[in-house]
Amino acid sequence: MDTSKTKPLDDVIELSNKFTALNNELLNAKRELVKQNIELERLRTELQDKNEALAGMNIELEKRVEERTRLLSLAIDEIDDFAYSLSHDLRTPLRGIDGFSAVLIDDYKDKLDAQAIKHLNGIRKDAQHLGVVLDALHSLTKVSRRALQRTMVNLSDMAESIMQNLLNKHTEIKPEYHIQQGMIENCDRDLVMLVLGNLLSNAIKFSQNVEKPTIDFGIRSKDKRKTYFVRDNGVGFNMDYATKLFHNFQRLHSNNEFEGIGIGLAMVRRVVSKHGGSIWVESEVGKGTEFQFSLEL
Template identity: 40%
Template structure:
């Protein structure tokens, strides 16, 4: 009598344990007839355990759902070990999804006499995953559409660049040419005011030509496909400085470039960076008899940083935020010529190389431009 009572107590405790879990737990015999279900099963599928005993899934669910449940039962029985799978079942608000573990129960002879299942609902997770998948598909479609729009814009920009480089240069050359002819052949027929007007025409034609070149370089810095090669920054900087010295033989500049400065990137675009930075340094030191320019690595908390410094006019750091925007000038055109595009070109090229550029300066005390490329080192 004590053994029977102990058995009954043990069964009650087991059912209490099963009934107080959030998982769906059930047991069916090898023919698929229900033997027991827990409270969560009753709640989810609207049945009473006393009414479900002896029924099969085909009595409770649509045929396709019941067939899938039965196939999973037979698989676990056949393997003789726990099997984990994803199952679906109808619910009040649509299809519900479960992660199920099924395992056979063996008798004393090692033969299966029942199949037990433990199912944990993952419907909300699946719906969230589906929403993420849908949003990703929408994002991918929007990216494709945006890419197509950018490609179309790029073609328009290419056409504009072609027009600028060909259609605008011809009349500009004609304007400069005729003003030069007037100065050479008709100078004696013009007074000082007329000659000054011609000089202004020629100067503005030259400035417009430079602006066209800068705009094309800005476009090229944005659109051209990057080549990844070893770049000798030291050699590039020295070549640019040598060209500047040849173009301005009247200038004496103490220019120093550290040895072994290297990076990986597009050689032509990186040369364009130093054409602009060193060109600016050369220009803004023009009023100093002791002009100095230096290119070298400096210590930085994030690693080596390239610095291009000079002791020229400098600028007010209050306006530094505008420094790399196109057509922004921090000095009057009467003091220093320029189009205000060069630093925008520098910024775009450095960004395309995975880097960043910034500056520090004081008016009258020179400027330093810092560049951190994605791959900057020393030999």
């Protein structure tokens, strides 16, 4: 048999077989692809469902946070209202206790012995202290209730007049002080007066016993954020207790060392956060203290 004649036919058959095999492979691959596509589509739908569920949960969560915040600020308002009226209503009876004790001491001094007069003076002293505490509480609640009224305020001038007022009241204390000039801020004048008044009076108070008391008030700009500082070289304190200071009635020094009631910094913090700013402190025992604050976000 002449094989040379059948050769092209064989080639065609072989080629056709290869083609069929390839076609089958392609068909298989296509089937596989379709399967994978279906699986992918299923996964996509599942993901979409999960995304939708998550979005729903987020909305629900936001609603809950909003509701809790609303309830919380309601509760805070109620506490503030309560403290406001309490501090107001207790003033009159307190003045009575002090006043009637004074009358007893004056009008009955012949009938009362020394011990009784000592006790009465004790009552007066406590009543007066309570009066100061109530006044401070009253001012504190007033800060919360007041709506912010921003205007351009020259803080340098404000600090200068506060320092002069304070030093006129305590002529025995003569700190050296430096106030950076030209510090202008868009803020609530009356409220910021409380901030500077408290920080500067603390600086004077807690540096009065060091050899050369020095107080600085100035500004630093960092990342376009203005930060004010009030610094003294006074007694300082242990930084472990730094966060306590900004809470009501918290003091790190006793009344025998330095007089006070511990409400000033709580008030300062309220004013600063009302402005959207923050306050922090750095201190070292025996070296001095620096308060820093901002009045914007």
